Amino acid sequence: xxxxxxxxxxxxxxxxxxxxxxxxxxxxxxxxxxxxxxxxxxxxxxxxxxxxxxxxxxxxxxxxxxxxxxxxxxxxxxxxxxxxxxxxxxxxxxxxxxxxxxxxxxxxxxxxxxxxxxxxxxxxxxxxxxxxxxxxxxxxxxxxxxxxxxxxxxxxxxxxxxxxxxxxxxxxxxxxxxxxxxxxxxxxxxxxxxxxxxxxxxxxxxxxxxxxxxxxxxxxxxxxxxxxxxxxxxxxxxxxxxxxxxxxxxxxxxxxxxxxxxxxxxxxxxxxxxxxxxxxxxxxxxxxxxx
Ligand code: NAD
Numbered sequence: 001x002x003x004x005x006x007x008x009x010x011x012x013x014x015x016x017x018x019x020x021x022x023x024x025x026x027x028x029x030x031x032x033x034x035x036x037x038x039x040x041x042x043x044x045x046x047x048x049x050x051x052x053x054x055x056x057x058x059x060x061x062x063x064x065x066x067x068x069x070x071x072x073x074x075x076x077x078x079x080x081x082x083x084x085x086x087x088x089x090x091x092x093x094x095x096x097x098x099x100x101x102x103x104x105x106x107x108x109x110x111x112x113x114x115x116x117x118x119x120x121x122x123x124x125x126x127x128x129x130x131x132x133x134x135x136x137x138x139x140x141x142x143x144x145x146x147x148x149x150x151x152x153x154x155x156x157x158x159x160x161x162x163x164x165x166x167x168x169x170x171x172x173x174x175x176x177x178x179x180x181x182x183x184x185x186x187x188x189x190x191x192x193x194x195x196x197x198x199x200x201x202x203x204x205x206x207x208x209x210x211x212x213x214x215x216x217x218x219x220x221x222x223x224x225x226x227x228x229x230x231x232x233x234x235x236x237x238x239x240x241x242x243x244x245x246x247x248x249x250x251x252x253x254x255x256x257x258x259x260x261x262x263x264x265x266x267x268x269x270x271x272x273x274x275x276x277x278x279x280x281x282x283x284x285x286x287x288x289x290x291x
Contacts, residue, residue, distance in 0.1 A: 006029050006058070010116050017037060061086070081138055088159060090245045109158040110127065123147045127157075127162050128149055169206065194217050226282070228275065230276060231275070232273065
């Protein structure tokens with residue numbers, strides 16, 4: 001397939017390279033100069049999009065997606081599919097999909113889980129919103145870039161699945177970290193807590209697969225000085241998107257709201273920026289009840 005790939009950052013570049021290695025004809029574009037890579041580069045987003053069967057975008061946020069979409073939708077050939085893999089707000093995803101459809105294009109929102117390691121290794125999970133025909137067209141590309149693609153429903157459903165998942169993740173990580181810090185104060189050994197919780201009703205991915213306590217459970221960023229992994233500021237971004245969606249859909253999400261507030265403090269006022277989101281554990285360790 002001919003693919004235009006716009007946004008060649010930490011995630012986009014390895015995804016684009018995997019597509020090129022699989023034999024697809026990829027033309028990439030980024031506003032920043034990108035490191036030398038075996039990938040054809042276009043001079044503009046419109047140029048990357050012009051002859052493509054599928055245009056993939058991997059951009060920082062909904063505002064940038066909206067402006068890039070305005071430029072590329074006008075340039076794309078009828079019947080081509082615009083597939084946005086960025087994590088953006090549900091409203092922007094739906095608006096961009098509507099504009100693409102009005103121009104005779106297919107449209108998918110297909111945010112990912114799996115991080116930079118998943119992008120490099122071609123093991124991402126895609127959560128996809130949009131029509132079945134576009135999903136079928138892009139599926140072979142999801143197979144190259146990832147290990148699983150779930151068609152979640154109409155436009156916006158992919159972003160909805162992503163922020164609901166990450167809201168659960170943010171809340172369970174905070175609960176896990178505060179429970180380990182409480183166990184410390186109670187003199188309970190961390191390994192013993194893990195042995196109990198990981199096989200009991202308190203188990204979750206945060207405990208079992210990504211334990212925030214160093215030296216306990218499988219290897220995780222906690223064993224590497226809390227180097228991300230999944231950085232706290234990216235968790236904050238997703239929790240804020242969840243709160244925007246909750247506002248616009250009138251959903252009551254008190255735990256998600258509190259998780260967003262705690263990660264905002266951690267990133268903006270404490271030492272959380274650039275650290276893995278599981279570094280909430282050392283944060284709680286240092287705190288007292290009335291802090
Ligand atoms: P990044 O900042 O490394 O990459 C974004 C790229 O978009 C940058 O290279 C930037 O120059 C480029 N860009 C910005 N404006 C542009 C424009 N107008 N035209 C063309 N290019 C433009 O970010 P990333 O880590 O690659 O993340 C990309 C998206 O994936 C984000 O929405 C993020 O939330 C999501 N995501 C990231 C991770 C992760 O672990 N990094 C995991 C899951 C999802």
